[in-house]
Amino acid sequence: MFCYQCEQTAKNEACTKVGVCGKQPDVAALQDLLTYALKGLGQVASEARRLGISDDEVNVFTCKALFSTLTNVNFDPQRFPPLIRKTVELRERLKRKVLDAGGSAFPEGPATFQPAEDLEGMIAQGEAHGFAPEAGENADIRSLKHTLIFGIRGIAAYAYHAEILGKKDEAVYSFIHQALDFTLKKTPSLEEAVEMVLKCGQVNLKAMELLDAAHTENYGHPVPTKVPLGHKKGKAILVSGHDLKDLEELLKQTEGKGIYVYTHGEMLPAHGYPELKKYQHFYGHYGTAWQNQQKEFAQFPGSILMTTNCIQKPKESYESNIFTAGVVGWPGVVHIDNYDFSPVIERAMELPGFTEDSNGRSVTVGFARNAILSVADKIVEAVKNGKIRHFFLVAGCDGAKPGRNYYTRFVELLPEDCVVLTLACGKFRFFDKDLGTIDGIPRLIDVGQCNDAYSAIQVAVALARAFSCDVNELPLSMVLSWYEQKAVAILLTLLSLGIKNIRLGPSLPAFLTPAVLSYLVENYNIKPISTPEDDLREILG
Structure with a gap:
């Protein structure tokens, strides 16, 4: 294991035994293997674009898969083999289109890699394709390549959120594949590497603009809104993460059921969107930032939905109350597919909820x-x-x-x-x-x-x-x-x-x-x- 993509990495050097975030070595290896496979997909997709071929399924999947490798997103080792196999499946399908269009064959490496048949084999493959320094490698070029990978992981997260709400941009997808392909170059110049890293910033601005349009066109422009930090007597569901689509679908499904929906962490600003604040049972905000969730979730008397990154290892006291959605995963935690939040709602109805009103302070968002x-x-x-x-x-x-x-x-x-x-x-x-x-x-x-x-x-x-x-x-x-x-x-x-x-x-x-x-x-x-x-x-x- 060698992971140094987040600020809290061990000794400000790298996590080499277990992640400070709780990531285990097997998950680290599987994420590294997924990244390696995506480099091969990027290589093929870049050649395809040169021939005028773009595959929408490849574009969308690449962002989802990259997002799965962000810090505090997916800790479940069982979720990665399907992503790795899908990467190779899409790569081979696109490769056939490239060859049919007159493209040349691809060299051995990520573009020809085949995953092992079982989990243990994939973990071993991932350990051979990690981020640890290699002998004879130019440290500065490696640094810039890794900065580029971490940057496109961020872009992928924004593009993923935008696509869910109907917004796509070919230029964003094209650059992500170009960047993945670039990391395979053996001897790029320092100037080339710096140029790619700065271009990553330019493309991220496009991705953020895309997401901004997705949010405002679907939910309206945020308006200044006072958000209670207290709670209402009644059943309760807490929503954490960043995904407004998950929140919207949950609000629709809980309407009229006597359940109050609260935000946690980065979901706080959701209260400012006109199309979300119209729901009368969308009440207030509970708790603070992601790193305090183990204490705060243990005290919440309802069910909890994690919509994107920022999950921590659930404590036993609330493990049966927490659910994941989208790209989020934790071993043993129930995962929600296709926006069917029935299990979240059923668990909220089983739990006591708040037994009385609490009229505390408020904050203004929007x-x-x-x-x-x-x-x-x-x-x-x-x-x-x-x-x-x-x-x-x-x-x-x-x-x-x-x-x-x-x-x-x-x-x-x-x-x-x-x-x-x-x-x-x-x-x-x-x-x-x-x-x-x-x-x-x-x-x-x-x-x-x-x-x-x-x-x-x-x-x-x-x-x-x-x-x-x-x-x-x-x-x-x-x-x-x-x-x-x-x-x-x-x-x-x-x-x-x-x-x-x-x-x-x-x-x-x-x-x-x-x-x-x-x-x-x-x-x-x-x-x-x-x-x-x-x-x-x-x-x-």
Whole structure:
């Protein structure tokens, strides 16, 4: 086992015995084998496109399979052999089309690989095709290739969500296959590798735009909405993850059944969408970020649905109450197919639910780009009048690793003439703090999920246009936390847009070599976080 794709990797080097996330060596090997097989599919798909051939099933499946290899998504070893076999099946089908169109045969390697017949054999194959350094390999090229793989895993996640809601983009699929093919090149130049990594960021912007359109066309543009942090007396279902389609289908199936549906983690922003908030039994938010789920889920008196990444090993106390959907998997946990949430609903009816109302605090969500830009004139005026001195995008992933209290303290220390934009689960370090307003403009603005990073980028671009300046000249600083591969893709997008002076933490990616990191520092002035006090002093002067 050699896994170093997430921020919490052991000793900031690599997990080599068992994943800090709970991933076992057999699952790591199967994910590595799936990635290897997908490289072969990418190789064939890239040649097919050269001949004018594109296969929609191959495109959609590639994203689903790549998404299955993200951190905290699928821990079930039984789910990977079918994906590996399907990869080879689709590759061979597409290969026949390529050969019929006059394409040449493919060399031995991922494009000709055949999986073992049993699970143990596949695990052994996966162990031979992992991410561990190889003798004689150029470390910097390897670093950039792995950055590219982790980046397209993030793109695949966004494209997967978008496709479920009816949005596709051939250019996104084409690049994913091109990138998989590129990782097979034996001796690419450093310039070629850097170019591909930055192009990954550009394509991720397209994927995020696609997902934004999928969300807003299906559910409307988010509007500012107060979300209770308490609960209502009655049966309850908790929905965690990111997938709005799963949430919508569950809301439809629970309507009129006397069950209240609550969000957890990154599902919080769902309350701002008009087509979701219309359901009267869609009530409030329970809990905080993904890494606290073992404690929070154990106390929830209803059933729980995990819709995307962020699952942790379920405790025995709630193992019979939790269900997975989509690409998510955990050994022994009941998986929901085809949006039939009957088992989730039946379990919720068996459990006690909340025995009384709890009227606690509330938080406001729904400040996506439309909501913010509708008051852009007030924001510009407040800046010009000196009432708003600086904006901070304090956003990204949360996690259990020490050091993330930096972001809480950073927000607490901000002067009263500063505004915080936030998105993704990193906001749970401070999401319920009352920072007040500036001329009616909230000082804490929740833009949404990590899936909504496109909104934050569009806000920054619009403000730069309003002030007739470059984004880097705005009174805006980005202080980001990262954990998994969607965050990697977003960071590459920011770099591809030329955005500089990003502070990143809690630690820098283990897959970046000193030379690659030096390139980022020299060209983008990217830097690790230090202390909230020192960073604020340097930013504000």
